[in-house]
Amino acid sequence: AQSVAQPEDQVKVAEGNPLTVKCTYSVSGNPYLFWYVQYPNRGLQFLLKYITGDNLVKGSYGFEAEFNKSQTSFHLKKPSALVSDSALYFCAVRDKGNTDKLIFGTGTRLQVFP
Amino acid sequence: ETGVTQTPRHLVMGMTNKKSLKCEQHLGHNAMYWYKQSAKKPLELMFVYNFKEQTENNSVPSRFSPECPNSSHLFLHLHTLQPEDSALYLCASSQRAGQGSAEQYFGPGTRLTVT
Numbered sequence: 001a002q003s004v005a006q007p008e009d010q011v012k013v014a015e016g017n018p019l020t021v022k023c024t025y026s027v028s029g030n031p032y033l034f035w036y037v038q039y040p041n042r043g044l045q046f047l048l049k050y051i052t053g054d055n056l057v058k059g060s061y062g063f064e065a066e067f068n069k070s071q072t073s074f075h076l077k078k079p080s081a082l083v084s085d086s087a088l089y090f091c092a093v094r095d096k097g098n099t100d101k102l103i104f105g106t107g108t109r110l111q112v113f114p
Numbered sequence: 115e116t117g118v119t120q121t122p123r124h125l126v127m128g129m130t131n132k133k134s135l136k137c138e139q140h141l142g143h144n145a146m147y148w149y150k151q152s153a154k155k156p157l158e159l160m161f162v163y164n165f166k167e168q169t170e171n172n173s174v175p176s177r178f179s180p181e182c183p184n185s186s187h188l189f190l191h192l193h194t195l196q197p198e199d200s201a202l203y204l205c206a207s208s209q210r211a212g213q214g215s216a217e218q219y220f221g222p223g224t225r226l227t228v229t
Contacts, residue, residue, distance in 0.1 A: 032215060043118070043204050043220030044157075051215045090157065094215075101170065102218065104157040 002027045004091045006105035013081050013112055021076040021108045023091030032094035033074045034102065035065055039087045050074060061085070081112045117141065118221035120205050126227045127195065135190040135224045137205030144210045146188040147218060148180060151202040163188060164210065195228045202226070 003026045013019045025031055032051055036044040048059025055067045065076045076089060088107045095101035118139045127133050139146065148160040162170035163182040177199075179191040188205055202225050206218040 034217060036220075041222070043120075043206075043222045044218075046217040046219060049215070049217055101159055101162070101172075102157075106154075106156050 002031075002093050002095050002103050004033075004093045004103060004105040006089075006091055006108045008108050009106075010109045010111065013110070015083050015112050015114050016080050019078050019081040019085070019110065019112070021089045021091075021110060023074045023076065023105060025072050025074060025091075025093050027093060031074075033065075033067065034092040034094075035059065035063070035074075035076050036090045036092065036104075037087050038090065038107075044090060047076070081110075083112050083114055086110055086112045118205055118207055118219055120203075120221035120224050122224060123222065124225045124227075126229060127192070128229055129195060129197075131195075132191070132193040134192065135203055135205075135226075137188040137190075137221055139186055139188075139205075139207035139219070139221075141207055141219060143207035143219070144185050145208045145216075146182060146185070147206040147208075148188065148190055149204040149206065149220075151204055151223070157204070161190075192226075195226075197228050200226055200228045 005024050034049045035047040037047055038044045047063050048057050050057050050067045058064045063078050065074055067074050088109050090107050091105040092102040121136045144165050146163045150158045159172050160174045161180045166182050177194050181189040202223045204223045205221040208218045209216040
């Protein structure tokens with residue numbers, strides 16, 4: 001079965017420093033991978049996705065993610081964090097047998113401090 | 115109004131009440147979804163509608179009853195809920211269900227509290 005894991009419940013980083021939010025996946029076949037962000041009292045916002053092609057995917061708000069097939073990872077990165085990036089981040093994978101279904105990780109809370 | 119809207123944003127109801135959640139998408143999408151988000155749990159898919167037809171019911175109790183009158187509107191009718199049903203209910207839409215690469219766009223959610 002398809003699954004994703006976000007090994008860190010929380011990540012703390014100083015403003016201006018690079019940030020990484022980790023995601024690993026387990027799939028059969030080619031993965032369709034997504035990152036979403038959730039700000040307080042808001043729904044999830046799509047950041048970026050990997051379907052095929054270039055392993056480095058660029059998304060909204062300066063975020064990017066690197067697809068690594070050998071390590072089965074899809075880590076979210078940003079070169080320089082902003083306090084406003086503080087939010088809950090979700091990694092997701094499209095279910096193989098049911099393409100209507102996104103399987104979400106448990107989320108990582110990112111805290112960027114001034 | 116743009117994107118995906120949900121009303122009400124907050125709802126408190128007793129276990130014997132009947133209420134409905136409403137979702138509307140202004141993106142021209144054909145597929146709509148209901149999710150449940152509980153504290154410390156992964157997001158749970160509840161229902162999927164594709165071109166107004168229900169294509170997924172993820173073993174949801176019958177006290178939750180979805181309705182999709184057209185591709186732009188989705189309802190979740192609630193009755194005789196339990197306290198453990200308290201959660202954030204999120205609606206989403208996408209270009210077409212079954213299209214594996216299409217991202218979903220989410221509404222702000224309805225925070226439901228069952229007393």
